[in-house]
Amino acid sequence: MTEAQGRGAGVDDGAAAKPSMRDALISAAFELFVERGFEQTTIDDIVRLAGVGRRSFFRYFPSKEDVVFPDHEQCLAEMTAFLDEASEEEPVKRACDAARLVLRVYAADPSFSVRRYRLTKSVPGLRTHELSVVRRYERTLSEYLQRRFAGRPDRGLRAETIAASVVAAHNHALRSWLRSGGREDVTARMDHALGFVQESWGRPREEAGEGDREPEDVVVVITKRGTPMWRVVQEIESCVEE
Amino acid sequence: MTEAQGRGAGVDDGAAAKPSMRDALISAAFELFVERGFEQTTIDDIVRLAGVGRRSFFRYFPSKEDVVFPDHEQCLAEMTAFLDEASEEEPVKRACDAARLVLRVYAADPSFSVRRYRLTKSVPGLRTHELSVVRRYERTLSEYLQRRFAGRPDRGLRAETIAASVVAAHNHALRSWLRSGGREDVTARMDHALGFVQESWGRPREEAGEGDREPEDVVVVITKRGTPMWRVVQEIESCVEE
DNA sequence: ATACTTCAGGGTACTGAGTGCCATGCACGA
DNA sequence: TCGTGCATGGCACTCAGTACCCTGAAGTAT
DSSP, X not given: OOOTTTTXXXXXXXXXXXXXXXXXXXXXXXXXXXXXXXXXOOHHHHHHHHTSOHHHHHHHOSSTGGGGSTTHHHHHHHHHHHHHSOOOSOHHHHHHHHHHHHHHHHHHSHHHHHHHHHHHHHOHHHHHHHHHHHHHHHHHHHHHHHHHTTTXXXXXXXXXXXXXXXXHHHHHHHHHHHHTTTOSOHHHHHHHHHHHHHHHHHSOSSOOOOSSSOSTTEEEEEEEXXXXXXXXXXXXXXXXXX | OOOXXXXXXXXXXXXXXXXXXXXXXXXXXXHHHHHHOSTTOOHHHHXXXXXXXXXXXXXHXXXXXXXXXXXXXXXXXXXXXXXXXXXXXXXXXXXXXXXXXXXXXXXXXXXHHHHHHHHHHHOHHHHHHHHHHHHHHHHHHXXXXXXXXXXXXXXXXXXXXXXHHHHHHHHHHHHHHHHTTTOSOHHHXXXXXXXXXXXXXXXXXXXXXXXXXXXXXXXXXXXXXXXXXXXXXHHHXXXXXX
């Protein structure tokens, strides 16, 4: 029954393996937060309920806000590792798959995620804190993309813009699922949302100066319907023959 | 000499007109922040230097962080007003122009902006606070776009994703300018960055089911370079003649 | 077994941000 | 002159976060 979430509820790879204290703090905190609100709950309330010393709280969580997002540190590490693996995949696709790792963590414990969503939504301080968490994912994606875009023009601009798109689309799908109470299918929404950005960025329109496919072998013509065909042919030839 | 920035340094439309106290606090705060650091400066230090009572600080700024971003509240209001005006312009273009309003505020006092940038960059708490400020611009843009996208599929997804792109591109150009110390031309960078997202989102690739311009009067042909011209003509005609 | 180290945890006191409450002083109109 | 606002200052309080030190339960070597 709402045992917090036992840290990711799936992976228990060697790294962390001290269950009792940390988890006791998490579940005590959530119990109080949902009962009387985040700001109405003091650290002393939490440690009293968890039956530990006050100082210990700050040994496990750097701030009161962090206890609300207990698994993001590990999730970020997973994403970083995922993006450090060598892969032949198209970069934007790869970034979208990295975003799916975050979804997986949320989907692993829907009830916890939904309660946290409702809590976060109603507490400005938590929203701000969540922004800083999300920002780290965005930076990770952006740095990955910048690496993969080596040689392209506007690497940085591209990378940051696309990373922001991916995060925004991911969050849109995730939040719409959370708003529905965690029922219904997340992955379908997510596939749709990420497919949207992948469509838009995966293959840029004009200067497709890609590394893994030649740009020179594609010609794009845009013209008004009704243009005389000789004008179209002229235009194409003037572009090709140069 | 670094008189903070006298609030936007241009528009003094009726709304705010109490100069002394607020500005004294801003310049006192910055003086101390750059001298000994943000966290090493207490509210008491600031009010002592400004020669006002401690309680007055919190009358003008809800938190210590807010004194670093004194003009964003007004800028946000400007953006909101700008987007509330009726306009025939293409929505993404309009959103980009709205973002330029923010740039204008930064560019109005480059030395202040650069000092603030350096300060913010080095203080995690300020970075987080800035995120929450930026997020409000993003929401404003997103809500505008969602209004303009009425009737389209995926309104919300589209609006949030594009808003995030616009903000990311804007911030990329802005920060690169700030990193350069406020020298060089901002508007050129900004035009380039915003042009990039506008190109990408302004006219969606496949379903361009727009309301304010007909999709039927544009033909797009994509072909391999070297394709015999008769094949191109055939393809175009088969598409037009249907 | 004794002495030594290590380390998770508890306790206490302190700093500093942010808030509530009230007193003060100054302007305004009657 | 007397209210009636309003801006400001002065206090006292709560609470997050930190520094410092104490305890006790392990181990480990001799």
